[in-house]
Amino acid sequence: MKVYLVSNWAAKVNQNKPKEIWATELIKERLGNVAIQKDSNGKPFILNSSSFINWSHNDDTLIYVLSEKGKVGIDIEKDDLIYNEHLYGWILHKDEIQKLKEGTTFSEIWTRKEAILKCTGEGINENMGDFSSYQKMKFTVKTVFMNNLCISICSEFDEEIEILMDYTTSYNIE
Structure with a gap:
């Protein structure tokens, strides 16, 4: 599986178009104008x-x-996302709260959870606290920290991940 990371991405889009389509338009352009x-x-x-x-x-x-x-599902956040129980407490499973206490960053927990929900197609919902992003499941989740970012990728299959940064630098993650 290939992961493409585009820095300063907003400067590479037509900002006269609605913001909600910027990512789609840039990706379509990079992939050869696919639909x-x-x-x-x-x-x-x-x-x-x-x-x-x-x-x-x-x-x-x-x-x-x-x-x-x-x-597949993917999520990205800054690696220093701060946990605020008032704002985010409802999304965490008791296993994830324990992981926080043991030193796992909130960025990792959040991106894992969101990548899983994107992979399954559920998206963010009110039942997020019902499951742990660390429980055994039919999906594989990998988390990478790089360039002050936390990136989690969820897939149906355990695949080697190749991260391509602006099409110039490549990192392989197994």
């Missing part, structure tokens, strides 16, 4: 393709993943 649509839950897919796609972004970085094998 990308979203299902009723907002999960993206490439029309008439056997490839699976998902993406995430923050103010500076856009990251997207392509897999030929199966469903």
